[in-house]
Amino acid sequence: MKYTKQEYQEYLEKKSPNSSLIKDVLAAFLVGGAICVVGQAIFCIYKNFGGLSDDTAKTAVSITMIFLGAFLTGTDVYGRLAKFGGGGTLVPITGFANAIVSPAMEFKREGYVMGLAAKMFSIAGPVLVYGICASAAIGVIYYICGFFTGGAL
């Protein structure tokens, strides 16, 4: 082969098919949007028929959506949905539930401690670490800004 490594990689790039951007974006929009619509519907039910306050209803919706994500993962539905929806299933809170439940199911065979419990965070762990770090950092910035604006931000 008369290619340098650099040339081969450029050649390979040309030979390798890419994902269809328009189809993927559209599928993500539809599936992700549908999940949010379900969340909104549950919110309205909790608020109007359950008599919950705005804040409590929001928390209850998160809990319900996490349950649904976990349930659909366990019943082998979420993986199929994600194959079509891509980012649309990854971003909502149901995707987070899927990321926790799927390794928990898979690694149960390695035991409840070093398998299930330890591997549970193998995908979602980084999200937790950097999510919590980022929220702490933003909190500090928010606090400092408060000195200059007299608490109004």
Next chain:
Amino acid sequence: MSGRKCGKQTVKIDNVRVAASAAIVGNKEAEGPLGEFFDITLPDSEWNETTWEKTEAKMQREAVRLAVVKANRRLDDIDRVLAGDLLNQCISAGFGLRELEIPFYGIYGACSTMIEGISIGSMLVCGGFAESVAAVTSSHFCTAERQYRNPLEYGGQRTPTAQWTVTGAASAVLESGVSVGDIAVTHITAGKIVDMGVKDANNMGGAMAPAAYDTITAHFKETGFKPSDYDMIVTGDLGSVGADILVEQLKADGIDISKNYNDCGCMIYDAEKQDVHAGGSGCGCIGSVLCGYLLKEMRKGRIKSLLAVGTGALLSQTSTLQGETVPGIAHAATFRMIDK
């Protein structure tokens, strides 16, 4: 150069035949275009075991048993078994074969392991160090996914260049003595590790194609054969992307394999219907296609001469996480039907 060496990489093998071969596959493979040729289809992904790792070990064990029975031998008659797989520390081989009590050499060439086993086995038999050698390998979609990628239930999308790990185990029994009607192993070309700097672990066909190119070029140069000397030339699991590159690059050197070439990763599944993206991969890919389909076709006389090139990507999860490139390997073996 004297004796059996044809060159730096190729040796000539005398008087070694493939006495029998057997292939065990999963459901998806049985539903593919070659489904009818495999010996056993798993009823489900577990095959009455509690873990997929145990299933894969059982597949190796049963593949050896079946090939030995088909060769009209008992396990006692087998002098050596050469086995390997994709799982860390080759546990499918170690656990699967422990109760067979056959002297064992563990080998690893990633997805080229089948041809590596046949290569070393043929040399052992040809050299008179063994009368009867079994080569075996396996891969299982579920064990490979959880080791290399994500849990099965994790929602995600695969790239168009990604390949589907074949659930399959295959074994071939090699013995000394060749007569009319036998399939002989006549040449072995050992591959060099070739790394063209590809980092995408989801494009293994592209990463392995240069290794296949290198080994096939050496094979033709050292044996003096031409592509037209073969009824069929197959590679292990380059998939559609890698196969295309291989044909194009060999053609640029004046070696045209386009007429009689195929890739086992493209043969084992129906790419349109079975949603496997670039094709099949895994040790069981060339293993089951060779031992289940191609060697049987040779026995029926439909293929008289075959060049089988096993291709492997010598990466691990650790090397990928550390940003390393994907080294490729390819081993080739010539099979010839003795008709006169």
